Amino acid sequence: MADITKITVKLWTASDAGAGTNGFVYLGVAGREFHLETSRDDFEAGDKYTYVFGDGANVAEAARNDPRLPALQTGDADRYSIYLRFEGTDNDDDWCLEGVTVTINPGGSDTRTYDNERLVGTGANQKIWLGQRYGKIIHLHRI
Template sequence: MAAIERIEVRIVTASDSPSGVRGWVYVNVAGREFALDSSRDEWEPGTDVTYVLGDGANIYEPERNDPRDPQLDTDDLDRYPAYLRYAPPSDKPDETWRLERVIVTVTPGGARYDNPRLAGAPAIWLGRNSGQVVNLRRV
């Protein structure tokens, strides 16, 4: 049992993802969902971005997306599902995003979450007509 101080979320967008993707991306860890957004063009084809929540945060509104407020605990890591969710900006079916990889690391302890099916496999489409959630498992 330890207080979670930092969550790192590495997201790789496939090189064949559409340009100009808009929408919101969220990660759920230890029973709480966090918004991932920064000053970069995160969802452009071929981007590889690591978001930091908590200690050393590099996202917009870090105080609202902090695992220390309220304090999350490593005891909760296996009690709740871990996932990544894409929320398109509208109901248009062509507003999709192609995710190549997502890896989540929790500090302290170094717990790591991944979807091994994405490793070396074709990327997955996320959107209104293709599903919006990728579940992650502890590896």
């Protein structure tokens, strides 16, 4: 078990009509939530981006979204569910997620990677709509 010093989240928003959002996306890992947001226009249709928490952070409010404060450990990632949670700006704000990969301590001590195999590929049945009327959370598992 090692301290979590960095988390990367590779997200792909589908390019379908209406797939993008101005809503809020959160990562749940090691018993804590982190807010995925940068200074760019996040979660637009067709967008692919890697969010970084901790060492080399590129997210907004990096100091308050740091897995080192308080210190989290890789064992905590096995103890608690790993998930993405979407909160739209209103009842009609939806988001279509095409893919996600979360890596804890990439290239470092005790690297762990998580995804959802149902979102691997490019078929119409390999993406998920999240929103007030469909559900807001997708869980990931270790690969």
